[in-house]
Amino acid sequence: MNKRIYLSSPHMSDEGYEQQYIKEAFDTNWIAPLGENVNKFEEELSTYVGAKSAAALSSGTAAIHMALKAIDIKKDDIIFCPTLTFSATANPIIYQNATPVFIDSEKETWNMNPKALEKAFEKYPNPKAVIVVHLYGTPAKIDEIKQICKKHNVPLVEDAAESLGATYKGKQTGTFGKYGIYSFNGNKIITTSGGGMLVSEDEERIAKVRFWATQSREPVRHYEHKEIGYNYRMSNIVAGIGRGQLKVLDKRIEQKTNIYNTYKQAFKEIKEIEMRTNTRKQQTKSLAISNNTKRKL
Numbered sequence: 064m065n066k067r068i069y070l071s072s073p074h075m076s077d078e079g080y081e082q083q084y085i086k087e088a089f090d091t092n093w094i095a096p097l098g099e100n101v102n103k104f105e106e107e108l109s110t111y112v113g114a115k116s117a118a119a120l121s122s123g124t125a126a127i128h129m130a131l132k133a134i135d136i137k138k139d140d141i142i143f144c145p146t147l148t149f150s151a152t153a154n155p156i157i158y159q160n161a162t163p164v165f166i167d168s169e170k171e172t173w174n175m176n177p178k179a180l181e182k183a184f185e186k187y188p189n190p191k192a193v194i195v196v197h198l199y200g201t202p203a204k205i206d207e208i209k210q211i212c213k214k215h216n217v218p219l220v221e222d223a224a225e226s227l228g229a230t231y232k233g234k235q236t237g238t239f240g241k242y243g244i245y246s247f248n249g250n251k252i253i254t255t256s257g258g259g260m261l262v263s264e265d266e267e268r269i270a271k272v273r274f275w276a277t278q279s280r281e282p283v284r285h286y287e288h289k290e291i292g293y294n295y296r297m298s299n300i301v302a303g304i305g306r307g308q309l310k311v312l313d314k315r316i317e318q319k320t321n322i323y324n325t326y327k328q329a330f331k332e333i334k335e336i337e338m339r340t341n342t343r344k345q346q347t348k349s350l351a352i353s354n355n356t357k358r359k360l
């Protein structure tokens with residue numbers, strides 16, 4: 064018997080929603096390129112999180128890359144990003160030949176420390192963007208971070224790859240900055256096997272991202288390219304899985320809440336294990352262990 068417990072393994076709906084959307088794509092032969100599922104997944108996800116527009120992409124990493132390109136990050140620009148995160152937060156900074164400056168975390172949320180961020184502005188007064196991460200689904204101190212970005216007139220990108228469905232003061236993470244990104248990688252709260260989404264209030268920039276992500280192909284019959292392009296769009300099959308998964312997102316959040324409460328109850332007598340308080344609505348996906356035993360759960 065396999066006794067291995069997987070880290071957040073994929074969990075398709077019991078109702079088979081994903082297969083219905085995939086079947087529709089097969090029946091209409093909209094396997095590729097793009098298609099109804101991609102358009103609808105963008106619409107449905109932006110409605111869920113309360114963003115104006117969204118671009119469905121091949122990964123969360125691609126979404127971060129496109130956010131940086133949309134901000135016009137270039138060689139030698141400085142980008143602030145957190146020390147404690149998955150490497151994909153920082154890699155796209157290097158894709159753009161820019162320089163990451165890593166900001167330390169604070170104890171309460173493990174995310175970017177607003178005090179350290181303010182200090183970084185003293186040393187590097189002209190960063191081109193700040194990337195904040197909501198690690199393990201716990202929202203960062205967004206009010207403070209946003210205020211600092213506003214004061215210095217620097218755009219904020221939210222890496223909400225791990226926090227789809229988590230809210231901060233009633234608003235979805237990923238919708239506070241100029242751009243927000245989500246990941247549908249296999250270990251996320253909902254998955255499409257692999258995929259990502261870029262959201263923003265700026266519909267024009269999102270349209271431009273869709274263009275770049277489709278090889279920057281000019282809208283003419285022949286192949287014409289005036290800009291460097293990327294093959295970053297989500298396929299219509301993958302988007303079908305996403306539409307089905309979105310239908311069970313609230314259920315998954317409820318299940319994560321139950322897991323959180325189970326651990327909380329189980330560990331309540333052990334003083335070395337310190338749970339992060341569940342002070343914000345749906346701040347449910349994380350479990351904190353005291354500093355010396357911190358690890359990715």
Ligand SMILES: Cc1ncc(COP(=O)(O)O)c(C=O)c1O
Binds near residue numbers: 122196222
């Ligand atoms: C914090 C964070 N940022 C970025 C990513 C990259 O997302 P993807 O794997 O979809 O490229 C992930 C997850 O894999 C992540 O956890």
